Amino acid sequence: MRRVFVSGASGNVGRLVVRNVIERDGFELAGGFCRECAEDLGALAGLPPIGLRASRTLREGLEESKADLVIDFTSAAILMANLEVYADLALDAVIGTTGLSAEDFLRVETLVSERGLRWAIISNYGLGINLVMDFLSRVRPYFPYVTISDRHHPAMANAPSGTAAMLAQAVSEGPEGPVESREVYEGVLGGKIAGIPVHSERLPYPAPFSEHEVVLGRKDEIIRITISDFTSEIYMDGVFLAAGRISSMPAGTLVRKLSEFN
Missing domain, CATH: 3.40.50.720 (NAD(P)-binding Rossmann-like Domain)
Incomplete structure (x- = not known):
């Protein structure tokens, strides 16, 4: 006990x-x-x-x-x-x-x-997000483009969420796809965590809703993974x-x- x-x-x-x-x-x-x-x-x-x-x-x-x-x-x-x-x-x-x-x-x-x-x-004890991280470790070597988004209510303490930062660290090692776009406004391509673009959205979702999205890309193929949590x-x-x-x-x-x- x-x-x-x-x-x-x-x-x-x-x-x-x-x-x-x-x-x-x-x-x-x-x-x-x-x-x-x-x-x-x-x-x-x-x-x-x-x-x-x-x-x-x-x-x-x-x-x-x-x-x-x-x-x-x-x-x-x-x-x-x-x-x-x-x-x-x-x-x-x-x-x-x-x-x-x-x-x-x-x-x-x-x-x-x-x-x-x-x-x-551990930034997120949800089983879903942790299973997704295991999947990401296997596919990341083949997908050079990665972006991460986190979506929370406006009272969320941190931006980005600890989970978004954890996801960025998890996919930080791998090929990096070139992006030629010039940022006309600073930060619009996302803040970088371990070299990975991360975007945070704060909208009036009902707390404690949270959502994280990982998008991976390679030539002619995109994988989009969304994990939505509705209660703690x-x-x-x-x-x-x-x-x-x-x-x-x-x-x-x-x-x-x-x-x-x-």
């Missing part, structure tokens, strides 16, 4: 994580942290009260809960500070919060390696796959793709 602490327990995804910890076999809710400190975690998740209240501070809550695993869906603004706490307490961690910079990841890699941690930091529930199977297997990974392991758990 894994004792799970949920950081960001009152957020859109955090509430789902709390419910799933309570309902799934093999997990026990140890505690949680969110802005609504001292409120019942069950009630915050839309369940009957469970007698377990959100902690006043992250470190205090983790120390008192005796958790052995933390699942974090908070915000980029506080994520690095959270990770430092998890490292200090030598906790296994499954992180779904996005927005870390390349410099942040260097620090993360150092923490994991030097302290023998087991962390999963689609992340739960991937999150709990990671939560169930992270402790079996070797010390000093940083997991960046869901497929690494296969």
Whole structure:
């Protein structure tokens, strides 16, 4: 039985994580942290009260809960500070919060390696997007043209999404098709991530809808892949796959793709 602490327990995804910890076999809710400190975690998740209240501070809550695993869906603004706490307490961690910079990841890699941690930091735990990434790794060598688009509601925290950046990194190695068009207006061909054009659209879609599209091209052939997610529930199977297997990974392991758990 894994004792799970949920950081960001009152957020859109955090509430789902709390419910799933309570309902799934093999997990026990140890505690949680969110802005609504001292409120019942069950009630915050839309369940009957469970007698377990959100902690006043992250470190205090983790120390008192005796958790052995933390699942974090908070915000980029506080994520690095959270990770430092998890490292200090030598906790296994499954992180779904996005927005870390390349410099942040260097620090993360150092923490994991030097302290023998087991962390999963994955931008999207949806099974669909991860299966698509496996497909992209096989076809990319034959398709020199690639563009990526992400579509979210206007309140989306980041642009591009962490998933769009993850997709760009996944297809960054391969032939590059020449584009002769001159940008009359800067950026209209897309912002570049690892050399891949990425476009972000922010329109009044109903939250938490999200959509990512990858278009690959070669002479006389185009592949267009669209992944549309309508609720955050689609992340739960991937999150709990990671939560169930992270402790079996070797010390000093940083997991960046869901497929690494296969």
